[in-house]
Amino acid sequence: MEITVMSNILEKNEEVAAEINAMLTRRGIFTVNLLGSPGCGKTSLVEQTISLLKNEFHIAIIEGDLYTSKDADRIAAYGAPVVQINTEGGCHLDAAMVKSALNQLNLNELDILIIENVGNLVCPAEFAVGEHAKVVVLSVAEGEDKPLKYPLVFRQSAAVILNKIDLLPYTDFAIDCAVRDISGLNPQAALLQVSCRTGAGVTEWLEWLKQQVQLLRK
C-alpha cells in the first residue's frame, strides 16, 4: 500500500519534471538542481555564481526552504530575480512546486536557472524538478564518510563540489578518501574543490557551468 502510493507520487512527479525540462531546454535555460546537507554552502555558491557571472549571463534562482525567506533575501541582495518556495515542513522540492515558482519568473532571455533545494542529503535526490543537472555540495566539515553513506545523491550528480576547503587544516577530513569514494560511485562526475569564503576553486565551478550552457545550446 505505502509502496504503491509512493510509486504513484514519483511517477506523477517525473511527468511534471519532464514537462518542465522540455520547456527549459526549448528556451535554452540551463537548469541546476542544487543539493546538499543543511549548511554545506549551497547559498554561498549561488551568491558567488551570481556575483561573478551576472554581467555575462541572465541568472534566476528558486530557493527551497522549509521556512523563512532568509536565503531569498541573501540572493535578492545580489540583484538576481529569486522566488522563495517554503515547503512548510516538507523535506524536498517537487516538480509541481517548481512549476508554480516558474510562473513567477520572467523566463525571457534567461540563461541559467539554479534551484536550491531543501538542505537534506536524502529525500531531494529522489525527486526530479525539471533540471538538466543535479549538483551536490559537500562541506569538508561534514566528514569524508558521507558519499558512501548517502550514495544516491552522489551517483546522480553531474558535479560534486567539495566546499569549505579553507577549513581543511582544522578538520580531520581525509580528502583522498572522499575523492576515491566519489569517483567510485560516479566516475563521470566533475569533482571540484571550492571555498566560497576565500574564492578558491570558484573559477573552475564557473567554467563548468558555462560549458554546460554551451552544450545545451549546441
Place this chain on the structure above:
Amino acid sequence: MEITVMSNILEKNEEVAAEINAMLTRRGIFTVNLLGSPGCGKTSLVEQTISLLKNEFHIAIIEGDLYTSKDADRIAAYGAPVVQINTEGGCHLDAAMVKSALNQLNLNELDILIIENVGNLVCPAEFAVGEHAKVVVLSVAEGEDKPLKYPLVFRQSAAVILNKIDLLPYTDFAIDCAVRDISGLNPQAALLQVSCRTGAGVTEWLEWLKQQVQLLRK
C-alpha cells in the same frame, strides 16, 4: 489520499513508539533519540559519551544509516554493544526498526540507550522511536540560520548541542544569534556548547545525561 496514508503511518508509529517507551521506562533505561544533519558530529558525541561514562553506566547504541556500518564499526571499537540499522535509502528511523534492533540487544542492567538517527534535520523529527528525549546536534560549520529554517527538531529537543565550537574562529557563525533563536523556539531546552574534538563542554553534556537517568529512576 496522501495525507490519509501519511497520518495512518504516523499513528501506527506512535503506537509502537509508546510501547517501546513504556518498556524502556519500566526497565529504567534512559533513551536518547540523537538527531542532526549529516556530519554534525553525532557519532563523535556518542564516542565521547561511551568513552567517559562506560565505567559508571552500561550504555548501548543503535546506529541508523542509509547504508554502511561505518558508524557501528566506530562505536564497537569503544567496547559498547551496538546494532546497526541500514534504512537502504530511507530518510529516518521509525519505531518498528528500533523495536527489531532492541531484540538484538541485552537490555538487562542497561542504563542508557542512544539511538543515533539518520543524518537529516527534517524527517527524523516527525517519527518518535520510543525515546525519553530527543537531542539535536548542530555544527557551527552549518551556520546560525539553521534553527529558524528547521524549527521542528529544535522545538522537540530536550537538549541542543552546538558542536565543533573549536571551528568558531574559522567560520562566520554568529553564536549570539543561534542562542537567541534556539531559546526563542524552545526556552526549556538545555543549550550546550561542545567540541567533541577538543573535549570542551563534554562534561556539561555528561552531567545533563546523568541527571536525566536519575530523573527517570526517581
